[in-house]
Amino acid sequence: MVRIGLIGMGRWGRVHANTALALPARCRLTHLATSRPEHAALIPYPVTVLSDWRAVVRADCEAVIIASPPDSHAEILEECLKRGKACLVEKPLCLDAQTAERLHQRVEALDVPVLVNHTQLFAPAYQQLKQTVIERGEPVRVLLSEGMGFGPFRTHTSALWDWGPHDVSLCLDLVGEFPRAVDALGGPRGPDDHPELISLRLDFPGGACAWIQVGRLAARKRRSLTVVTDSGCYAWDELAADRLTASSVAFQRRYRDRVSEPLTSTTIPTHDEPPTMVRMLEYFLNGLAGGDRRLFGTGLAVDVTRVLANCEELIARRARGPRAAPEALGQLPHS
Secondary structure (H helix, E strand, C coil): CEEEEEECCCHHHHHHHHHHHCCCCCEEEEEEECCCHHHHHHCCCCCEEECCHHHHHHCCCCEEEECCCHHHHHHHHHHHHHCCCEEEEECCCCCCHHHHHHHHHHHHHHCCCEEEECHHHHCHHHHHHHHHHHHHCCCEEEEEEEEEEECCCCCCCCHHHHHHHHHHHHHHHHHCCCCCEEEEEECCECCCCCECEEEEEEECCCCCEEEEEEECEEEEEEEEEEEEECCEEEEEECCCCCCEEEEECCHHHCCCCCCCCCCCEEECCCCCCCCHHHHHHHHHHHHHCCCCCCCCECHHHHHHHHHHHHHHHHHHHHHHCCCCCCEECCCCCCC
């Protein structure tokens, strides 16, 4: 039984609270930091409600879930690290590459258990897709990723930082490389002067190319990933009845007959239970108990932050003047 303090009780904070309540034999929410104490009524047992998140970090709980706005993550995580408090941090880790790198160095030096919640890495269909691609042993050629909806229209997080971490983390995790270059376009702009729809292109050293569409002006919610290898086309649609399908393709010979190649897809079975968020929290709790920690740490989160920060800067430069060239990126030591 892990005693957990939750910082933030907004939309995602409530998701984390409900997820913890789904595992009553594994964890218990004991402390809650929120500016709206009435939210404590959502917890069906006594919980200590505090207005100051620092009091949660100092409290007698073994772990902290950070579900506050992204611009507060770094300060809260730093305080947790000082006190050796295990952390589950909602994505994105932070909003700039320099801060992300500093946090990563601190996590590495202090060896405090930290898991950044790149939620879709725990989705059953994605895990099955990754296992299938690895077992086939073929390089990834193309990735097409979409994450869209109509809202939520947050004032503290732009569409790029709200939706982008999901898709970028999937592409980096599956390819296993840091991109050598990125390109980005965005628009139209919201009242905060940030684009509501964004297109990203990531070029990887091994030859893979990822096209990513994210934003919050889509009439229909979308969460999908298509992966093309030399002999297979794999399609994961989180909202479809058949979430994962596979088709045989001849990618290297695709121009031979100069016609479109009809795809015949077969369904790859996936296990939908437990839900993705419960899987994520179980992984965190198992890691604290001595289990697998391969997804712990902040290395991937730093890479995701670097990609998004470069894309944000490129979009801003294009808004200020003539079209800029795609941004070249360097390799991080831990990538």
